[in-house]
Amino acid sequence: MTQGAHTAAGNTPAAAAVDPLLDVDGVTLQYKTKEHLITATYRVGFKVYPADRFVLLGPSGCGKSTLLKGVAGYLKPVEGNMRLKGVDIKEPGPDRVMVFQEFDQLLPWKTVKENITFALMNGGRCKTQSEANDIAMEYIKKVKLDRFEDTYPHMLSGGMKQRVSIARGMAMEPDILLMDEPFAALDALTRLQMQEELLQLWEDTHFTVLFVTHSIEEALIVGSRILVLSPHPGQVKAELNAHHLTHASTGDPEFGELKTKIHNMLFADRILEDELAAAAAEAEG
Numbered sequence: 182m183t184q185g186a187h188t189a190a191g192n193t194p195a196a197a198a199v200d201p202l203l204d205v206d207g208v209t210l211q212y213k214t215k216e217h218l219i220t221a222t223y224r225v226g227f228k229v230y231p232a233d234r235f236v237l238l239g240p241s242g243c244g245k246s247t248l249l250k251g252v253a254g255y256l257k258p259v260e261g262n263m264r265l266k267g268v269d270i271k272e273p274g275p276d277r278v279m280v281f282q283e284f285d286q287l288l289p290w291k292t293v294k295e296n297i298t299f300a301l302m303n304g305g306r307c308k309t310q311s312e313a314n315d316i317a318m319e320y321i322k323k324v325k326l327d328r329f330e331d332t333y334p335h336m337l338s339g340g341m342k343q344r345v346s347i348a349r350g351m352a353m354e355p356d357i358l359l360m361d362e363p364f365a366a367l368d369a370l371t372r373l374q375m376q377e378e379l380l381q382l383w384e385d386t387h388f389t390v391l392f393v394t395h396s397i398e399e400a401l402i403v404g405s406r407i408l409v410l411s412p413h414p415g416q417v418k419a420e421l422n423a424h425h426l427t428h429a430s431t432g433d434p435e436f437g438e439l440k441t442k443i444h445n446m447l448f449a450d451r452i453l454e455d456e457l458a459a460a461a462a463e464a465e466g
């Protein structure tokens with residue numbers, strides 16, 4: 182694999198002679214309920230390259246989770262297409278593993294290690310239990326949970342549970358790790374720590390991740406590239422480079438400028454929405 186070539190060099194996609202790992206092209210995703218047809222995203226396009234930490238950033242309800250569900254293969258686009266390594270995404274598969282925000286993603290009756298070995302055996306990544314054990318321990322160490330391998334989930338803190346979910350996802354060695362606001366339910370300090378650890382893991386293995394958040398700061402810290410989405414229905418507002426930013430840069434003028442720029446992009450929409458709502462109310466009344 183040529184992992185790292187694209188982002189490590191800080192190249193723009195056009196300059197890199199690498200095929201996208203994930204190609205989302207003009208994708209409209211909808212939900213059909215009994216009474217309504219809800220358009221969650223409208224003609225969204227982006228390309229994720231190997232070793233990207235690609236962030237989908239936008240306000241709540243703009244369709245970030247829906248996009249992840251599409252990439253994971255649970256939802257088919259009504260328009261456009263999604264390809265992984267050049268092949269149309271038709272169904273879920275072990276080449277795309279999802280990590281969620283909720284702390285209850287682990288099987289409560291299995292230990293930390295068993296949660297991971299179970300996924301490895303069931304996902305077809307391992308043929309023997311001893312191979313699964315070895316891989317599980319390798320990733321448990323990576324997320325600094327050795328000593329807790331035989332512990333049951335209910336004994337762990339929220340942050341530790343998320344580490345197990347991340348270890349399990351990474352152990353499956355998917356082509357792309359899909360993370361849906363994985364740190365949103367953690368306290369502020371643990372959240373910072375988890376962002377830091379995720380970046381350390383990335384330094385270690387250069388995995389590819391599609392990361393969803395509604396926090397501008399988290400997007401800048403975690404992301405190498407950021408896709409800014411407009412409010413409902415989600416449309417692409419901009420794509421930004423943030424590969425050089427980490428926690429250490431939060432005090433830099435550039436960090437602040439980017440933060441303000443994104444904030445204004447998202448806020449501009451809200452002002453427009455408020456104006457439209459006010460105009461509609463006026464017209465009605």
Ligand SMILES: Nc1ncnc2c1ncn2[C@@H]1O[C@H](COP(=O)(O)OP(=O)(O)O)[C@@H](O)[C@H]1O
Nearest residue numbers: 212219221240241242243244245246247248413
């Ligand atoms: N299962 C569903 N059925 C109907 N509408 C849904 C469903 N899931 C999400 N939506 C709607 O789709 C839009 C996008 O939702 P979602 O992708 O969850 O946004 P985000 O993750 O950015 O907060 C929202 O308007 C939401 O109400």
Ligand SMILES: [Mg+2]
Nearest residue numbers: 245246247361
């Ligand atoms: Mg969501």
